[in-house]
Amino acid sequence: MTGSVASGQIQELNHLAVRWRTSPDGMARFVPGFDPDSGGTASTVLLLMESPGPSTIAMRERAVCSEDNPGPTAAALRRARTEARLAREATLRWNLIPWALPGRPTRGDVEAGRIALGELLTYLPQLRAIVTFGTIALDGVMRHLTLDEDAVLVPVIAVPHPSPANGAHRSEQHRRAVQALRLARRATGPAAL
Secondary structure: OOOOOOHHHHHHHHHHHHHHOEOOOOOEOOOOEEOOOOOHHHOOEEEEEOOOOHHHHHOHHHOEEOOOOOOHHHHHHHHHHHHOOOOHHHEEEEEOOOOOOOOOOOHHHHHHHHHHHHHHHOOOOOOOEEEEEOHHHHHHHHHHHHHOOOOOOOOEEEEOOOOHHHHHHHHHHHHHHHHHHHHHHHHHOHHHO
């Protein structure tokens, strides 16, 4: 990673990640950092997944939520973004639930993620579109929009999660992801091209 974003644009977000590393009951949680090659606080498109995956968790203290991470999910996202011609600097990849989970997300996890998403969105004043990958991310965004009285409405485009576990219709998933990212690019105007 080249660290192309001004350090302040990522530093603010990383302070947020540090805060999320301690749960309300005082327990430590794994939360990766934000990708220095993303748009940071200047991002116009939020690419929202469920929670940190195994390859991100395996990176431990060096972990960032990035399309450069090893593994098929990151590679599928990178391929779709590139094909859609959506500039990486226009995007911020993140997770509805910022911390690693021991298993499948519970309703409480999604609710905590919704609250964290609300915090994150206050750091993204130029946001013009959200692309959700998977039903958990979509549920969290919809809960945010319908439960937060101060929610700012932006287009939300939902596609299946690019995980290999969803492999039965992989070519359709890719086409849908590319089209969703093209729509998000259009919502942001010429700056994201």
